[in-house]
Amino acid sequence: MKIVVLVKQVPDSTEIRVDKATGTLIRAGVPSIINPDDLAGVEEALKLKETTGATVTIVSMGPPQASEMLKELYARGVDECVLITDRKFAGADTCATSSTLAAALDKLGYDLIIAGRQAIDGDTAQVGPQTAERLGIPQVTYVDEIKAVNGDTITVKKALEDCEQIIEAKLPVVLTTLSGMNNPRYMNCNDIVDSMNKEVTVWTFDDLGIDESKVGLAGSPTKVHSTFTKDVSADTETFTLPANETAKLIAQTLKEKQLITK
Amino acid sequence: MAKFEGYKDIYVFVEQKNGEIANVGYELISEARKLVASIPHMNYSVVGILLGHNIKDKAQDVIAHGADRVVVVDHELLKDYSTQFYTDALTQVINEFKPDSLLTGATVLGRDLAPRVAARINAGLTADATKIEMDPEKQDEALLLVTRPTFGGNLFGTIICPDTRPQMATIRPNVFAMDAPDASRSGEVVEFQPDFKDTDAKVVVKEVIEKVIEGVDITKCDILVGAGRGAENCLDMVKAVAAELGGEMCCTRAVIDDGFADKELQVGQTGKTVRPSLYIACGISGACQHVAGMDKSDMIIAINRDPQAEIFSVSNMGFIGNVEEILPLLKDEIIAAKKA
Structure with missing residues (x-):
């Protein structure tokens, strides 16, 4: 079984701060990490490798620097890493990204595709389902557990708002995984040494045989109209009062607004 | 056109x-x-x-x-x-x-x-x-x-x-x-009648396990009292104030990650979005991830020790002070106001 995991390198959004003077994001010094939902997917793939002898291939789309992150995945035990990188892919929305990834997946071949549910920089959760659609194969999103693989059938648990579903799907299928479904393994010392010698396969636009109108900004139906940092709302009244007066004023306000009822 | x-x-x-x-x-x-x-x-x-x-x-x-x-x-x-x-x-x-x-x-x-x-x-x-x-x-x-x-x-x-x-x-x-x-x-x-070209289901749900939701659904509450890390030592009091107001407690991710409350109570980007009539933010710094889940509330009252806390910028009323001290007094004031 050939498992392909889609992985994105993202800025650690919990470390991002806004420069209040300029109203822009402070990106300097913000570490790049492997997107958490994707890392959970890598771990699931490595578990299947151990139990079924599957091979694990990583595919990532991003700038050339992302190859450092991919080397780290070799140290966790994956078999092959492919980085899709080209200036022509810049500005891609999820529609164009999924077209690009699908072209790479067609070229690689696959039995099972795992993608993280969503990336912490964009939070769209769209690339997994859209890649499945481009490939014409089924999907199961919000996967919380991979229970078994029997022949060409995979059984997973999906987490919904009010219930969980045990789902059977025929391979090939795209699963999207949730961080928290497992504890990703650490890098292995021997593998870290070995990973130094492993190469990341780099594919550019010319390697994918895809129409230029389907990638990058040109292939993206959504366009960014404008960006801003924070809706400044509410004219706050701030009080510094002794605790008992604070309590009185809050209760009095709630009473006036009819938020205290008998 | x-x-x-x-x-x-x-x-x-x-x-x-x-x-x-x-x-x-x-x-x-x-x-x-x-x-x-x-x-x-x-x-x-x-x-x-x-x-x-x-x-x-x-x-x-x-x-x-x-x-x-x-x-x-x-x-x-x-x-x-x-x-x-x-x-x-x-x-x-x-x-x-x-x-x-x-x-x-x-x-x-x-x-x-x-x-x-x-x-x-x-x-x-x-x-x-x-x-x-x-x-x-x-x-x-x-x-x-x-x-x-x-x-x-x-x-x-x-x-x-x-x-x-x-x-x-x-x-x-x-x-x-x-x-x-x-x-x-x-x-x-x-x-409208669709035309299904392929009626063979590729993905089949074999079993549905209903989730037992402990407590209430915070997205349906009209009054919420939110607890942040600054209120971790007085969560019982947060709950008590919420109860007096006929509302419920909810939490920031930090409180959930620290193990003090169930994930179902988390408000924010990776939790739930709420828009109650009243949101009282207790000891919540106001990280944008949390604010994204509650800033549509009709009225926001924030209590925080730190005058620089971001939560004040989205609040209608802000009180600089210690929640551990204020909440018990607030509970008494609410009880008194109900009687009045």
Whole structure:
């Protein structure tokens, strides 16, 4: 079984701060990490490798620097890493990204595709389902557990708002995984040494045989109209009062607004 | 006008489960009503799309909540949600009726369905919108300006789809307010029969395990008292104040991660979005990830020791002080106010 995991390198959004003077994001010094939902997917793939002898291939789309992150995945035990990188892919929305990834997946071949549910920089959760659609194969999103693989059938648990579903799907299928479904393994010392010698396969636009109108900004139906940092709302009244007066004023306000009822 | 020949009206995918319609569909219909009212010269309607089996009698509910028309797709393959059959049916509805825009709830179901449909028809889809307006400069195109948070809520982007139709967006539950239904409203019900090329299900649900939700659903509470890390030592008091107000406690991610409360109570980007009448933020610093889940509350009162806390910038009233000291006194004041 050939498992392909889609992985994105993202800025650690919990470390991002806004420069209040300029109203822009402070990106300097913000570490790049492997997107958490994707890392959970890598771990699931490595578990299947151990139990079924599957091979694990990583595919990532991003700038050339992302190859450092991919080397780290070799140290966790994956078999092959492919980085899709080209200036022509810049500005891609999820529609164009999924077209690009699908072209790479067609070229690689696959039995099972795992993608993280969503990336912490964009939070769209769209690339997994859209890649499945481009490939014409089924999907199961919000996967919380991979229970078994029997022949060409995979059984997973999906987490919904009010219930969980045990789902059977025929391979090939795209699963999207949730961080928290497992504890990703650490890098292995021997593998870290070995990973130094492993190469990341780099594919550019010319390697994918895809129409230029389907990638990058040109292939993206959504366009960014404008960006801003924070809706400044509410004219706050701030009080510094002794605790008992604070309590009185809050209760009095709630009473006036009819938020205290008998 | 000829740019998108035949595309008209704002459509809302109305999610249902076992015949019960999720509120988010009605929230989106209420918002769609405001959008069409902002471009009266275009004469746009609000149209609900209802997929399911034996659900035709629900169409009147959708009209009562503000739809001018409801497209009902009733088929046994649509009884329970399936990515495959719902994508086939919804895509055919779009191709037949040509919506100018299509709004879908950003639920687990909506986030499974909408991207798949958008990819099939190569339409632009914006995820998790928090604000939707008509571009005042492109009124004759009914161009939507769709705003959404990114980078964990640190940055907001306004997204447009200038060259494709329908303009698609998903919106999380509770982001928009739901108007009260009007049972006397009338509207048109249109039935549509899809043509499923392949009726063999590729993905099968073998078993459903109902989740036992401990406590209450905070998204349905009218009063919430939120606890942040600064209130971790007095969570019982937070609960007591909430109880006196007839509300519930909710928490920031930090409190959940520290193991003090259940994930079901988490408000914020990776938790739930709430919009109660009153939100009292106790010891909450106001990280944008949390604020993204509660800043639509009608009234926000914040209590925090740190005068620089970000929470004050989204609050209507801010109190600089120690929650551990203030909350017991507040509880007594509320009890006294009830008696008065």
